[in-house]
Amino acid sequence: MIYLTTKEVADIRNCSERHIQAGVTSGMINAQIIMANNNRKKYLIPLNELTDAEQLKYYKSHAIPIPKDLLPERKSERPHKEFDEFSATQREEIAEWIRILNAWDEYCATSKLQKVPATEKFVQLQKVANPDLNISKGILYRKKKALKVDDLAGLLDNRGSWKKGTSSIPEEVWQCFLSFYLDEAQHPIQACYEYTEMWIKREAPQLLPLPAYASFYRKVQTAIPKPVEIMGRQGMKAFRDRCAPYIRRTYEGMASNEWWIADNHTFDVQTKGENGSIHRLYLTAFFDARSGIFTGCYVTDAPSSQATLIALRKGIVKYGIPENIYVDNGREFLTFDVGGLGHRLKKSQKDKF
Incomplete structure (x- = not known):
């Protein structure tokens, strides 16, 4: 891959370098950004970002052999193939x-x-x-x-179909790179490349020089399964939330009042109590899983079993008694008043087992 500076591109297009820099910063022209010796940004533009005519102009001005795909096209000699x-x-x-x-x-x-x-x-x-x-x-x-x-x-x-599935990166080097990349610190690819180069210099100098950064970048995009990348860089919770198998809950087979779901919601407002204290209010609510309507709710300054029972009573008075109630493991739902001891045992009871 050949990269040009903004000045070289400006000379080819017969425009100002400032115009090319503006195109890069606005995203109209793709470019890689590196830091020069004076700690200033330097833009490197891939040659293939230019038009065919501009690429030809560059090759001719630098006496570089012109790639076949830029040469004047000859009559195709490949046999005609139907879509099927x-x-x-x-x-x-x-x-x-x-x-x-x-x-x-x-x-x-x-x-x-x-x-x-x-x-x-x-x-x-x-x-x-x-x-x-x-x-x-x-x-x-x-x-x-x-x-x-x-x-x-x-x-x-x-392009490259003859070498598809191969890589110029040695396996030992790639595994070292993955140890830095699949980390919850979420190091950028460029930093992982530099860390890998430092480790190889110390532990396996015979593997130097490393393939170019672009080789690692391409392999990251194609060789690392997305679930593996999420688990390594974002943690097990992100993996479970976004990639792990799950059972989809269906509502079509339910009847109204068969399942009520309870939860709490914190309001995005602050209120002042009678004693002048500032606090936020909470909504404790039940809604019917089949119809999606709120059956009973209660506003409180602190979620508790009492707030849960009040919201439940309001729903029962208006819609009748539900067959089942679905709640999470919040303490206000698992207290003795709501669900008995549940799976929580008192300390004296734990000692008996």
């Missing part, structure tokens, strides 16, 4: 690009901008909506041309 001849994954990718190209045409037709700035805006919107999508103005035009001649294979991204 592609694999299921390839058909999904083709359908997705057809959808994007149609959306591009519609966006340009309805936009008040001219086609070139409208296309640039569309590319930026797609990058926000689909961060994993490899898209640029040049790619859009190439895909559009392939679709126009019914070359469905031209809609596929086959």
Whole structure:
């Protein structure tokens, strides 16, 4: 990957460097940010962020061999393939690009901008909506041309397909990197890369030099299962809340008054008591699981078994006696007045076992 400074991009586009810097800070131009020796930010812009013509200009000015995909396209020699001849994954990718190209045409037709700035805006919107999508103005035009001649294979991204599933990062280095990355301190990828390099220098210098930072960044995006990343970086509670298997509660088979659910809610207001003390009020309420209506409620300055019983009584007087009550492990719900001893035993009783 070739990176250019903002000055180099400005020279290629015949504009001011300030204009390019403004494009980077506004998000219109993707760039990596590094700290220079004078502790100032330095922007490095990937070459593929430029149009095909601008990339050609760079290659020619630096006497660098021009990549094949930027050379003038010759007549395709690959055999024509029908849609049904592609694999299921390839058909999904083709359908997705057809959808994007149609959306591009519609966006340009309805936009008040001219086609070139409208296309640039569309590319930026797609990058926000689909961060994993490899898209640029040049790619859009190439895909559009392939679709126009019914070359469905031209809609596929086959870059690196021959080495898919492989990595240049040694396994020992990767495991060391994971020990820093899968930590609840949530170190950034760049910091984990630096920590790994320091550890390898001390413990396994024969593995130096490390692959580039971009290799670690790509592997983090593709090789770490999301549940593993959440458990390692955010903890077991986040894993259980977001990734662990769960049983979905269904309400269709319930009847009204079959299950009442009780809970407390703290109001976002403060009140002053008779003695001048400031406190917040709480709502103790029951609601019917099937219908979702509040059956009984009571406002108090401190949740207690008495508040629970008052709210329950109000609900029973108005709607009748429920078959079951569902509560959490709050002390106001598990006191003797509401549920007996439940699973809590007195200290004298624990000693008997």
